[in-house]
Amino acid sequence: MSQRHLQFQDRVNLGSYYTPPEIVNLAWQMINPHLDSRTTIIDTACGYGDFLKNHRQSIGYDIDGTAISIAKRNNDNTQFFQGNALHNVSRGKFGISPQSKLIVVGNPPYNDKTSLIRRKIKSELYDIDEDLTSRDLGISFLRSYDKLQADLVCVLHPLSYLIKPTNFKSLKGFAANYKLVAGQLISSSTFRESAKLTPFPIVIAFYRRDQRGMEYDFIRSFRFDVHGGGCFCLSDFDYITNYISKYPSKRHQPIPDDSLFFWTMRDINALKRNRTFVKNYSNNTIVVDKRKLSYYAYVDVFKRNLYRLPFYFGNCDVPIDDKLFRQYKHYFISDTVRHHPFLEKPFQINPIEKEQAKTEIDRYFKLLLGKHHAMLPTFDNSP
Numbered sequence: 551m552s553q554r555h556l557q558f559q560d561r562v563n564l565g566s567y568y569t570p571p572e573i574v575n576l577a578w579q580m581i582n583p584h585l586d587s588r589t590t591i592i593d594t595a596c597g598y599g600d601f602l603k604n605h606r607q608s609i610g611y612d613i614d615g616t617a618i619s620i621a622k623r624n625n626d627n628t629q630f631f632q633g634n635a636l637h638n639v640s641r642g643k644f645g646i647s648p649q650s651k652l653i654v655v656g657n658p659p660y661n662d663k664t665s666l667i668r669r670k671i672k673s674e675l676y677d678i679d680e681d682l683t684s685r686d687l688g689i690s691f692l693r694s695y696d697k698l699q700a701d702l703v704c705v706l707h708p709l710s711y712l713i714k715p716t717n718f719k720s721l722k723g724f725a726a727n728y729k730l731v732a733g734q735l736i737s738s739s740t741f742r743e744s745a746k747l748t749p750f751p752i753v754i755a756f757y758r759r760d761q762r763g764m765e766y767d768f769i770r771s772f773r774f775d776v777h778g779g780g781c782f783c784l785s786d787f788d789y790i791t792n793y794i795s796k797y798p799s800k801r802h803q804p805i806p807d808d809s810l811f812f813w814t815m816r817d818i819n820a821l822k823r824n825r826t827f828v829k830n831y832s833n834n835t836i837v838v839d840k841r842k843l844s845y846y847a848y849v850d851v852f853k854r855n856l857y858r859l860p861f862y863f864g865n866c867d868v869p870i871d872d873k874l875f876r877q878y879k880h881y882f883i884s885d886t887v888r889h890h891p892f893l894e895k896p897f898q899i900n901p902i903e904k905e906q907a908k909t910e911i912d913r914y915f916k917l918l919l920g921k922h923h924a925m926l927p928t929f930d931n932s933p
């Protein structure tokens with residue numbers, strides 16, 4: 551049973567992608583050991599209330615009145631209310647006493663407000679407390695849990711909120727007052743509605759209120775569990791950003807005639823969509839620093855090998871093992887030149903036989919990724 555009362559446009563605007571029961575269960579496995587008779591559970595973006603079926607004192611809240619009336623029919627134990635959870639946020643608003651031990655559960659909407667479909671959008675969605683305002687609704691929701699002084703928070707959200715430094719910074723009070731205790735990674739393709747889109751990693755995150763909060767370095771070295779087996783830690787890898795810059799330089803310098811251009815790099819998922827070497831200059835291109843040409847070749851080859859990566863690399867920068875890469879450099883450059891003949895001149899190398907280059911590049915990726923090397927293609931651009 552999934553948000554079927556909503557049309558496509560409202561689903562997008564409200565971020566209404568309801569959570570499959572097996573994922574709700576994973577969250578509850580994290581919460582269960584912490585329940586006691588003083589505990590109040592709240593989901594402030596509850597949809598049909600699927601996260602709230604297991605506990606006596608629970609509160610469901612959602613801006614979507616139809617969802618709330620369906621939730622009331624499905625669940626007698628919970629108190630349900632309709633309203634905007636990001637406006638005038640306080641425990642009082644939800645009828646929670648200051649003494650209650652509060653656990654927030656759920657899967658708040660995550661959408662970038664600039665990507666909302668504007669027609670018919672409910673204006674009340676924009677009434678957001680000033681201290682909660684952020685470009686992304688999901689980040690506003692996380693900050694609202696800090697305002698409620700929740701003791702524990704167990705919610706789903708994009709992993710990018712934690713691993714992208716700009717997002718992490720915008721968590722503000724949430725990062726200052728909460729510490730990640732456990733995080734389990736699932737793919738966005740678990741949600742039926744997004745199965746056709748490029749999968750991105752979602753974390754089922756369990757946070758404990760802690761005045762020491764967390765720094766970005768804590769996240770970098772945090773070991774996330776991968777649902778289905780294995781774990782992932784950002785700092786187990788070195789990244790291309792330590793060798794070349796991802797973005798065009800802001801200074802307007804004259805561009806020499808023999809310049810080479812490369813498409814702006816964002817994360818792995820963007821690399822999947824975007825080009826690499828391009829022939830013409832534009833606002834989206836980087837002027838290649840020729841002293842570092844081989845690193846651009848690396849990214850170009852990487853793009854053709856994305857099928858090797860599991861979904862949880864989706865929002866990371868391109869990983870690299872520099873020492874190893876130096877040994878394999880020739881094969882990478884050879885592969886790049888084969889795919890972009892116009893690069894033959896700047897690279898000036900004797901091309902290596904295609905099959906040999908392929909074998910060696912295969913070896914490099916297996917060594918780089920180790921246990922993360924995908925057994926089966928997970929990206930659809932596999933050869």
Ligand SMILES: C[S@@+](CC[C@H](N)C(=O)[O-])C[C@H]1O[C@@H](n2cnc3c(N)ncnc32)[C@H](O)[C@@H]1O
Pocket residue numbers: 564565566567568569593594595596597598599600601611612613614617633634635636656657658659660675
């Ligand atoms: C991803 S769905 C989650 C629903 C449910 N918790 C689940 O996981 O099945 C997000 C929900 O947030 C609600 N929502 C969006 N903006 C809201 C707001 N400002 N206040 C309260 N609820 C909101 C949507 O109506 C939608 O039901």
